[in-house]
Amino acid sequence: MRSQKFSVIALLSIAVTITIAAAKAQTFTGEISDSMCGAKHMMANKADCTRACISKGSNYSLVVGDKVYTLQTNDKAALDQLNTLAGENAKVTGTATGDTIEVSKVVPAK
Numbered sequence: 001m002r003s004q005k006f007s008v009i010a011l012l013s014i015a016v017t018i019t020i021a022a023a024k025a026q027t028f029t030g031e032i033s034d035s036m037c038g039a040k041h042m043m044a045n046k047a048d049c050t051r052a053c054i055s056k057g058s059n060y061s062l063v064v065g066d067k068v069y070t071l072q073t074n075d076k077a078a079l080d081q082l083n084t085l086a087g088e089n090a091k092v093t094g095t096a097t098g099d100t101i102e103v104s105k106v107v108p109a110k
Contacts, residue, residue, distance in 0.1 A: 027093045028101065029109050030064035032085045038068040046087030054083070062092050062101065069096065073103035081106040 033039065033046070034053035038061060043049035054060065060071040060082045071092065073079060081090075082103075089109035094101040 025093055025095055025104060027091055028062055028064055028069065028096070029089065029091050030062045030069075032082055032088060032090050032106075033061045033063050033068070034058040035061045035068070035070050039063045039066075048087075050086035051083065054086075060086075062090070068099070070100045071103050072100055075103065078103050078106050 031039075031046075032050065033041070034050045036053045036056075036058040037049060041049040043052065050060075060079075062069045062071055071082065071094075073082075073094075085106065085108060091107050091109050092101060092103055093105040094103040096102075
Protein backbone atom coordinates (compact mmCIF):
# COMPACT_ATOMS: atom_id res chain seq x y z
CA MET A 1 0.00 0.00 0.00
CA ARG A 2 2.82 2.35 0.90
CA SER A 3 4.64 1.72 -2.38
CA GLN A 4 1.43 2.47 -4.30
CA LYS A 5 1.17 5.88 -2.61
CA PHE A 6 4.78 6.57 -3.43
CA SER A 7 4.23 5.57 -7.07
CA VAL A 8 1.22 7.88 -7.39
CA ILE A 9 3.13 10.78 -5.82
CA ALA A 10 6.10 10.15 -8.12
CA LEU A 11 3.88 10.09 -11.21
CA LEU A 12 2.16 13.32 -10.19
CA SER A 13 5.51 14.99 -9.60
CA ILE A 14 6.71 13.97 -13.05
CA ALA A 15 3.51 15.26 -14.66
CA VAL A 16 3.84 18.63 -12.91
CA THR A 17 7.49 18.91 -13.96
CA ILE A 18 6.62 18.19 -17.60
CA THR A 19 3.80 20.75 -17.53
CA ILE A 20 6.06 23.44 -16.09
CA ALA A 21 8.78 22.69 -18.64
CA ALA A 22 6.28 22.89 -21.51
CA ALA A 23 5.21 26.39 -20.45
CA LYS A 24 8.69 27.85 -20.89
CA ALA A 25 8.92 31.30 -22.48
CA GLN A 26 10.31 31.45 -26.01
CA THR A 27 11.29 34.30 -28.33
CA PHE A 28 9.75 34.52 -31.81
CA THR A 29 10.84 36.92 -34.55
CA GLY A 30 8.39 38.04 -37.20
CA GLU A 31 6.15 40.82 -38.49
CA ILE A 32 3.54 42.40 -36.22
CA SER A 33 0.15 42.14 -37.92
CA ASP A 34 -3.45 41.49 -36.90
CA SER A 35 -5.39 38.25 -36.75
CA MET A 36 -7.90 39.37 -39.38
CA CYS A 37 -5.33 40.06 -42.13
CA GLY A 38 -2.46 37.84 -41.03
CA ALA A 39 0.21 38.01 -43.75
CA LYS A 40 -2.07 39.54 -46.42
CA HIS A 41 -3.16 43.08 -45.62
CA MET A 42 -6.12 44.71 -47.35
CA MET A 43 -4.48 48.17 -47.29
CA ALA A 44 -1.20 49.15 -48.94
CA ASN A 45 0.29 50.43 -45.67
CA LYS A 46 0.75 47.42 -43.34
CA ALA A 47 0.98 49.55 -40.19
CA ASP A 48 -2.21 51.50 -40.94
CA CYS A 49 -4.04 48.30 -41.87
CA THR A 50 -2.97 46.57 -38.66
CA ARG A 51 -4.02 49.52 -36.51
CA ALA A 52 -7.38 49.81 -38.32
CA CYS A 53 -8.14 46.12 -37.77
CA ILE A 54 -7.08 46.32 -34.11
CA SER A 55 -9.38 49.30 -33.57
CA LYS A 56 -12.25 47.15 -34.95
CA GLY A 57 -11.63 44.37 -32.43
CA SER A 58 -9.03 42.16 -34.09
CA ASN A 59 -6.11 40.79 -32.05
CA TYR A 60 -2.46 41.49 -32.77
CA SER A 61 -0.67 38.64 -34.49
CA LEU A 62 2.89 37.69 -35.34
CA VAL A 63 3.68 36.37 -38.81
CA VAL A 64 6.66 33.99 -38.66
CA GLY A 65 7.29 32.57 -42.12
CA ASP A 66 4.05 30.85 -43.14
CA LYS A 67 2.74 30.63 -39.56
CA VAL A 68 0.51 33.26 -37.95
CA TYR A 69 0.38 33.39 -34.15
CA THR A 70 -2.38 35.26 -32.30
CA LEU A 71 -0.85 37.47 -29.60
CA GLN A 72 -2.52 37.78 -26.20
CA THR A 73 -1.53 40.20 -23.45
CA ASN A 74 -3.02 42.59 -20.92
CA ASP A 75 0.34 44.31 -20.34
CA LYS A 76 -0.05 47.99 -21.31
CA ALA A 77 3.66 48.36 -22.18
CA ALA A 78 3.54 45.32 -24.49
CA LEU A 79 0.35 46.59 -26.17
CA ASP A 80 1.94 50.01 -26.71
CA GLN A 81 5.02 48.38 -28.22
CA LEU A 82 2.87 46.20 -30.50
CA ASN A 83 1.07 49.34 -31.70
CA THR A 84 4.39 51.14 -32.29
CA LEU A 85 5.84 48.18 -34.23
CA ALA A 86 2.71 47.43 -36.30
CA GLY A 87 3.77 46.31 -39.78
CA GLU A 88 7.40 45.94 -38.72
CA ASN A 89 9.61 43.07 -37.58
CA ALA A 90 9.79 42.44 -33.86
CA LYS A 91 10.98 39.93 -31.30
CA VAL A 92 8.12 38.69 -29.16
CA THR A 93 8.83 36.76 -25.98
CA GLY A 94 6.10 34.66 -24.42
CA THR A 95 4.58 31.27 -23.85
CA ALA A 96 3.20 29.54 -26.93
CA THR A 97 0.18 27.27 -26.79
CA GLY A 98 -0.81 26.06 -30.23
CA ASP A 99 -1.23 29.13 -32.44
CA THR A 100 -1.41 31.60 -29.54
CA ILE A 101 1.42 33.37 -27.73
CA GLU A 102 0.85 34.85 -24.27
CA VAL A 103 3.15 37.86 -24.65
CA SER A 104 5.50 38.99 -21.89
CA LYS A 105 7.86 41.23 -23.90
CA VAL A 106 8.07 42.94 -27.30
CA VAL A 107 11.17 44.61 -28.77
CA PRO A 108 12.14 45.74 -32.27
CA ALA A 109 14.01 43.11 -34.31
CA LYS A 110 17.51 44.16 -35.27
